[in-house]
Amino acid sequence: MTIKSSKTIYVTQPSLPPLDKFVASLGRIWESRWLTNNGEFHERFERALETYLRVENVSLLANGTLALIVALQALRITGEVITTPYSFVATAHSLHWNGITPVFCDIDPDTFNIDPEKIEQQITQRTTAILPVHVYGRPCNIEAIERLAETHGLKVIYDAAHAFGVDQNGESILKHGDVSVLSFHATKPFNTIEGGAIVTRDAKLKKRIDFLKNFGIANETQVVAPGINGKMNELQSAYGLLQLEDVEKNTHSRKRIADRYQEALREVKGIRTFSIEPNVKYNYPYFPILIDERNYGRSRDETHEYLKRQGIYTRRYFYPLISQFPMYRNLASAASSNLPVAERIALQILCLPIYDCLEADDVERIVGLLADKTAQ
Ligand code: T4K
Numbered sequence: 087m088t089i090k091s092s093k094t095i096y097v098t099q100p101s102l103p104p105l106d107k108f109v110a111s112l113g114r115i116w117e118s119r120w121l122t123n124n125g126e127f128h129e130r131f132e133r134a135l136e137t138y139l140r141v142e143n144v145s146l147l148a149n150g151t152l153a154l155i156v157a158l159q160a161l162r163i164t165g166e167v168i169t170t171p172y173s174f175v176a177t178a179h180s181l182h183w184n185g186i187t188p189v190f191c192d193i194d195p196d197t198f199n200i201d202p203e204k205i206e207q208q209i210t211q212r213t214t215a216i217l218p219v220h221v222y223g224r225p226c227n228i229e230a231i232e233r234l235a236e237t238h239g240l241k242v243i244y245d246a247a248h249a250f251g252v253d254q255n256g257e258s259i260l261k262h263g264d265v266s267v268l269s270f271h272a273t274k275p276f277n278t279i280e281g282g283a284i285v286t287r288d289a290k291l292k293k294r295i296d297f298l299k300n301f302g303i304a305n306e307t308q309v310v311a312p313g314i315n316g317k318m319n320e321l322q323s324a325y326g327l328l329q330l331e332d333v334e335k336n337t338h339s340r341k342r343i344a345d346r347y348q349e350a351l352r353e354v355k356g357i358r359t360f361s362i363e364p365n366v367k368y369n370y371p372y373f374p375i376l377i378d379e380r381n382y383g384r385s386r387d388e389t390h391e392y393l394k395r396q397g398i399y400t401r402r403y404f405y406p407l408i409s410q411f412p413m414y415r416n417l418a419s420a421a422s423s424n425l426p427v428a429e430r431i432a433l434q435i436l437c438l439p440i441y442d443c444l445e446a447d448d449v450e451r452i453v454g455l456l457a458d459k460t461a462q
Pocket residue numbers: 096097098099100149150151152173174176177219245247248269270271272273281282399401403
């Protein structure tokens with residue numbers, strides 16, 4: 087039987103720092119009258135992230151999309167870049183804004199990340215880089231991607247928007263490639279309302295990134311690069327510092343929800359869930375399931391609508407594929423024949439609600455509704 091509820095449940099809700107602590111930080115900012123441009127909180131937040139993430143150089147930016155755009159500028163990427171169609175549209179837009187042509191490559195059917203075996207056939211004279219995404223925070227096949235990059239002299243920019251705090255074999259996955267780019271948008275498991283960051287092992291590159299995010303200004307009279315305004319302000323930085331205090335606790339809350347979904351849905355015919363490799367310390371930002379209509383008895387879209395009628399707003403991340411949007415669909419690499427796996431996954435994917443304050447009763451209601459295929 088279906089129990090109706092008036093409560094709205096979103097796919098995610100932001101984690102919030104304690105209000106009294108944030109108000110105290112605001113008090114300090116008011117006193118100092120220093121609001122942006124590398125203030126005290128900005129500098130402290132960058133260093134705190136380096137310590138927490140165990141990486142060398144972090145540059146904060148106003149959001150993840152600007153961070154991607156600036157990272158590509160910093161590395162002077164041009165021509166064609168091989169990337170995935172199975173991501174949020176900002177991944178390809180960051181290339182477009184740099185005058186770079188995205189070349190879409192199909193994805194791995196188990197991880198939904200770019201399939202390294204299909205990258206090589208897309209390389210041309212114009213290829214300069216690979217832009218993979220750690221989709222849902224699950225690590226890409228880093229070894230294979232970097233072997234290819236080395237063989238062909240390509241740069242690697244990881245879109246790590248979902249991968250805050252993810253480790254593999256005891257090391258941050260942000261250490262790989264030329265740069266990794268984070269998003270701290272409100273819907274991410276670690277947020278600064280809006281925000282993002284670029285992580286690199288190269289201290290010289292960090293310097294160039296820091297010029298680029300501040301108009302290219304080196305000092306009062308010199309502009310050394312064609313920069314943009316991509317800075318994170320003091321309010322966001324102070325908020326981010328407070329979020330860091332609770333990040334492990336929030337991750338643990340999401341893990342408990344993911345474990346419950348996993349346990350309850352594993353046996354439901356037609357629903358496929360995913361487990362995390364034992365060598366990965368995961369951050370549980372999304373809970374993706376695949377719905378196979380023939381075995382489940384209801385299509386992905388019908389399930390999405392059915393849950394919506396109960397006030398449960400799931401999301402089809404990532405449907406449609408980026409390659410299907412008007413500004414990309416005429417590219418040769420956007421052809422269906424080039425992306426059979428991505429096209430299939432995009433039609434079956436559904437991301438279930440997961441966030442630190444989602445209540446256990448609500449999780450039970452969601453799994454109950456998913457398991458009860460007779461309800462309308
Ligand atoms: N690369 C990748 C792989 C990405 O996934 C993203 C962003 C980026 C790059 C770019 O990073 P940013 O420039 O955004 O930093 C959301 C986010 O806007 C976007 O950040 C994210 N990826 C993408 C996957 O999801 P929408 O359009 O689905 O968000 P929206 O506003 O519908 O929010 C989803 C749900 O969250 C809502 O139904 C309700 C809830 N919500 C949302 C907000 C903003 C809240 O409860 N409170 C809130 O403040 O794109």
